[in-house]
Amino acid sequence: MSTEIGHLRRRLVEFLIQSTTQLELPPIVKYSALSLFFDRFRPNVVRFLQKKKAEHWLLQPLTESNLQLFVLISIWISCKMHCTRGLSVHSLKSFGDKVITEQLFMVRDFLDAELVFLKVLKFEIGTLNIAYTLLEDLFIQFKEVAKVGEHLNFEACMDMMDLLYEKEETSLLYQYSKSLAASILVSSYIITVPKQQYEFPILPWVKMVTNKEENEVVELVGYILSHVLYSNSP
Secondary structure, eight states, X not given: OHHHHHHHHHHHHHHHHHHHHHTTOOHHHHHHHHIIIIIIIHHHHHHHHHHHOOOOTTTSSOOHHHHHHHHHHHHHHHHHHXXXXXXXXXXXXXXHHHHOOSOOOOHHHHHHHHHHHHHHXXXXXXXXXXXXXXXXXXXXXXXXXXXXXXGOOHHHHHXXXXXXXXXXXXXXXXXXXXXXXHHHHHHHHHHHSOGGGTTSOHHHHHHHHHOOOHHHHHHHHHHHHXXXXXXXXX
């Protein structure tokens, strides 16, 4: 059972990432949607059903198609917050027709799903302090103070963030957004900066700007790299 849940989670992560890619949305939308869906909606929906005794067909049962619909809703809400021109509900419905293959949802279903989604989150949809925004700020600061910053690959940072969402146990790191952002930056530094360029004291710098202890960051970096290297092994 747990194996199947893990496989479903990975499929939903891939579905979200592929959807934001096909819709050509910026990274902030992808990571805001990942946060809204996996950090908030999924953990809270069961408690919502128990407490509210909600009887909505989109929640009972929570089929994979229904979950895919809620993934698109998380993207839609994120796009409203971060895009100059948001997606219309008709555009989202048209896209959903192409990517959700097991069930056909109507425009009304998308509107209903948005309201259900917001109720589960208690309308708390702020994404100002998610790991991605903190990481992006760290990356910009690092490039300003260190010449070696030109070698640091931000794409590698985002790849690590994507991989960490694939498993429940690694996604729990997103509860500690500042520590995670600092550790991903250091992990990317280790992977992408040529060893002969290792002259910048990145750990003391990270401690200075984030107020996170070096040993905490080092431990987390080791955990992240072991997961990334394992995920990429044949």
